[in-house]
Amino acid sequence: xxxxxxxxxxxxxxxxxxxxxxxxxxxxxxxxxxxxxxxxxxxxxxxxxxxxxxxxxxxxxxxxxxxxxxxxxxxxxxxxxxxxxxxxxxxxxxxxxxxxxxxxxxxxxxxxxxxxxxxxxxxxxxxxxxxxxxxxxxxxxxxxxxxxxxxxxxxxxxxxxxxxxxxxxxxxxxxxxxxxxxxxxxxxxxxxxxxxxxxxxxxxxxxxxxxxxxxxxxxxxxxxxxxxxxxxxxxxxxxxxxxxxxxxxxxxxxxxxxxxxxxxxxxxxxxxxxxxxxxxxxxxxxxxxxxxxxxxxxxxxxxxxxxxxxxxxxxxxxxxxxxxxxxxxxxxxxxxx
Amino acid sequence: xxxxxxxxxxxxxxxxxxxxxxxxxxxxxxxxxxxxxxxxxxxxxxxxxxxxxxxxxxxxxxxxxxxxxxxxxxxxxxxxxxxxxxxxxxxxxxxxxxxxxxxxxxxxxxxxxxxxxxxxxxxxxxxxxxxxxxxxxxxxxxxxxxxxxxxxxxxxxxxxxxxxxxxxxxxxxxxxxxxxxxxxxxxxxxxxxxxxxxxxxxxxxxxxxxxxxxxxxxxxxxxxxxxxxxxxxxxxxxxxxxxxxxxxxxxxxxxxxxxxxxxxxxxxxxxxxxxxxxxxxxxxxxxxxxxxxxxxxxxxxxxxxxxxxxxxxxxxxxxxxxxxxxxxxxxxxxxxx
Numbered sequence: 001x002x003x004x005x006x007x008x009x010x011x012x013x014x015x016x017x018x019x020x021x022x023x024x025x026x027x028x029x030x031x032x033x034x035x036x037x038x039x040x041x042x043x044x045x046x047x048x049x050x051x052x053x054x055x056x057x058x059x060x061x062x063x064x065x066x067x068x069x070x071x072x073x074x075x076x077x078x079x080x081x082x083x084x085x086x087x088x089x090x091x092x093x094x095x096x097x098x099x100x101x102x103x104x105x106x107x108x109x110x111x112x113x114x115x116x117x118x119x120x121x122x123x124x125x126x127x128x129x130x131x132x133x134x135x136x137x138x139x140x141x142x143x144x145x146x147x148x149x150x151x152x153x154x155x156x157x158x159x160x161x162x163x164x165x166x167x168x169x170x171x172x173x174x175x176x177x178x179x180x181x182x183x184x185x186x187x188x189x190x191x192x193x194x195x196x197x198x199x200x201x202x203x204x205x206x207x208x209x210x211x212x213x214x215x216x217x218x219x220x221x222x223x224x225x226x227x228x229x230x231x232x233x234x235x236x237x238x239x240x241x242x243x244x245x246x247x248x249x250x251x252x253x254x255x256x257x258x259x260x261x262x263x264x265x266x267x268x269x270x271x272x273x274x275x276x277x278x279x280x281x282x283x284x285x286x287x288x289x290x291x292x293x294x295x296x297x298x299x300x301x302x303x304x305x306x307x308x309x310x311x312x313x314x315x316x317x318x319x320x321x322x323x324x325x326x327x328x329x330x331x332x333x334x335x336x337x
Numbered sequence: 338x339x340x341x342x343x344x345x346x347x348x349x350x351x352x353x354x355x356x357x358x359x360x361x362x363x364x365x366x367x368x369x370x371x372x373x374x375x376x377x378x379x380x381x382x383x384x385x386x387x388x389x390x391x392x393x394x395x396x397x398x399x400x401x402x403x404x405x406x407x408x409x410x411x412x413x414x415x416x417x418x419x420x421x422x423x424x425x426x427x428x429x430x431x432x433x434x435x436x437x438x439x440x441x442x443x444x445x446x447x448x449x450x451x452x453x454x455x456x457x458x459x460x461x462x463x464x465x466x467x468x469x470x471x472x473x474x475x476x477x478x479x480x481x482x483x484x485x486x487x488x489x490x491x492x493x494x495x496x497x498x499x500x501x502x503x504x505x506x507x508x509x510x511x512x513x514x515x516x517x518x519x520x521x522x523x524x525x526x527x528x529x530x531x532x533x534x535x536x537x538x539x540x541x542x543x544x545x546x547x548x549x550x551x552x553x554x555x556x557x558x559x560x561x562x563x564x565x566x567x568x569x570x571x572x573x574x575x576x577x578x579x580x581x582x583x584x585x586x587x588x589x590x591x592x593x594x595x596x597x598x599x600x601x602x603x604x605x606x607x608x609x610x611x612x613x614x615x616x617x618x619x620x621x622x623x624x625x626x627x628x629x630x631x632x633x634x635x636x637x638x639x640x641x642x643x644x645x646x647x648x649x650x651x652x653x654x655x656x657x658x659x660x661x662x663x664x665x666x667x668x669x670x671x672x673x674x
Binding site: 003004006007008011027028031032033034035036037038039041044045046047048049050051053054055056057079080082083085089091092093094095096098124125126127128129130131132133134136138140141142143145148150151152217218219234332 | 374
């Protein structure tokens with residue numbers, strides 16, 4: 001069957017069945033004019049939207065429908081992690097060509113709902129629309145945080161730390177672009193995971209709890225250096241990154257060699273990594289890294305520091321400023337700069 | 338200039354400038370990983386998303402960019418009115434072709450921001466993306482309500498009431514489709530307003546305050562009979578509508594005659610009217626209508642009643658069941674049914 005036969009309301013029923021009955025803090029879920037939530041009084045509300053457009057954020061030849069939904073959910077949840085928050089509910093607007101297979105549309109939503117469930121965020125509503133050309137998703141995540149981690153709080157003297165390792169996202173993309181591997185499922189395991197199910201670092205938030213060690217945070221969606229630039233600008237500080245300390249993922253190094261690329265440039269500019277860049281009070285850095293290793297099972301690596309001034313300086317292994325050749329992702333220019 | 342030269346971050350700066358500094362309840366607006374809000378403790382949170390897709394929800398030959406933004410904002414706000422809520426903040430994901438004129442993109446956002454300001458809802462964030470084909474907007478409205486008006490609360494014995502009058506939306510669309518009028522600006526005034534700046538009935542909510550007179554509510558986006566069906570199903574009741582009491586807009590009647598259409602069928606099935614259908618406790622109906630007339634300057638007309646059973650029955654002027662020929666809007670089938 002195709003969506004044009006099933007119709008909008010049939011499709012919404014399928015989604016409602018995937019989701020099941022709402023539970024607190026969702027009071028009213030799918031099926032009314034808006035979702036209704038009841039929150040605890042002392043928390044800040046976080047709201048973020050993430051658009052995923054076919055041909056821009058994903059390609060159907062590389063990802064199965066369920067994988068598209070999963071990837072969109074992971075990426076959107078990452079913004080809540082970057083705010084030091086906990087996701088509580090999700091709305092999604094989905095645009096689908098009327099000629100879409102109902103089965104594929106259901107798999108798309110099931111992939112999304114499965115990831116949301118894994119991270120404790122229920123689908124509570126959204127919108128469905130015909131799309132004349134290609135699929136799009138807009139994923140709205142509602143979260144809460146006692147004290148949100150903003151981009152704007154970094155202080156001179158703070159240590160810059162990152163979760164996990166870098167460069168797998170661009171390695172995965174580059175392998176797919178060569179055409180040697182025809183779909184994301186065929187990628188080596190670590191690259192496949194990063195490409196389809198990148199980990200929103202919510203466990204890191206959980207591990208740190210409502211501590212004031214983190215002074216600023218951002219997730220790496222545009223590229224490490226470019227996102228560091230966003231944080232520097234919002235905080236009104238200068239950031240220095242030491243290349244020798246940036247954890248480069250083994251499969252980034254290996255794939256870069258294979259394709260005759262520079263793994264360091266890749267790690268510095270790879271978008272859609274969804275690792276966190278944190279500014280941390282210097283006397284708490286060691287303790288915070290230990291907590292994250294123990295409770296979130298993730299490394300938290302110091303890669304530089306905050307000082308007075310502006311902009312981002314990257315130092316090479318001998319401490320000299322390094323030119324970063326590719327700037328990261330910028331929409332509308334539609335390519336890595 | 339075009340967006341591909343301006344770039345994503347330049348466009349976001351333009352939007353941030355249009356919006357200005359955030360104020361309560363928005364703590365952090367545009368420029369971080371999520372918007373941050375701080376709400377009063379005793380209120381329910383409402384969240385709704387509305388997708389607007391070029392070629393489906395709007396056509397660029399009929400609407401100027403600022404009008405597209407305005408229309409999207411009005412329609413999205415209507416869902417908060419339908420919940421008996423007050424809008425407090427908005428996020429918007431916007432997809433634009435990279436070849437878009439910067440000026441047009443700015444006008445689109447300015448049209449949206451202006452309407453939001455008019456109804457007291459600040460733009461607090463969102464996402465921007467390249468779109469390979471056509472414009473899309475996803476408007477996320479965050480609202481609050483002490484006691485939300487759900488679709489599910491209608492009780493046998495309640496009176497069905499509607500705000501305003503019906504049929505202007507389909508009249509406007511039909512005139513544009515004839516090609517005799519080439520853009521919405523050329524429509525007669527009432528049709529133009531309904532088509533570009535339909536009124537989200539937030540003043541009706543304000544007029545009624547936290548009263549328990551309204552037992553259920555929905556806004557008319559798919560068509561009066563179809564939306565009545567949604568309300569009947571969610572409430573587990575039967576609805577009876579009396580055609581003779583449905584307020585038909587003068588320009589609906591006039592345009593229908595001109596185009597040899599049936600104004601009654603138009604009024605019953607016209608989507609995107611954004612009037613409210615309310616179920617009201619019978620002993621309060623008269624009082625509620627008076628309050629709305631005085632405080633919101635809008636009529637609230639009784640058009641039928643709720644009883645035990647299911648489905649929607651429409652009675653003609655002699656009290657006989659009337660066949661409704663067009664069912665209203667259904668996405669994916671892409672046409673009025």
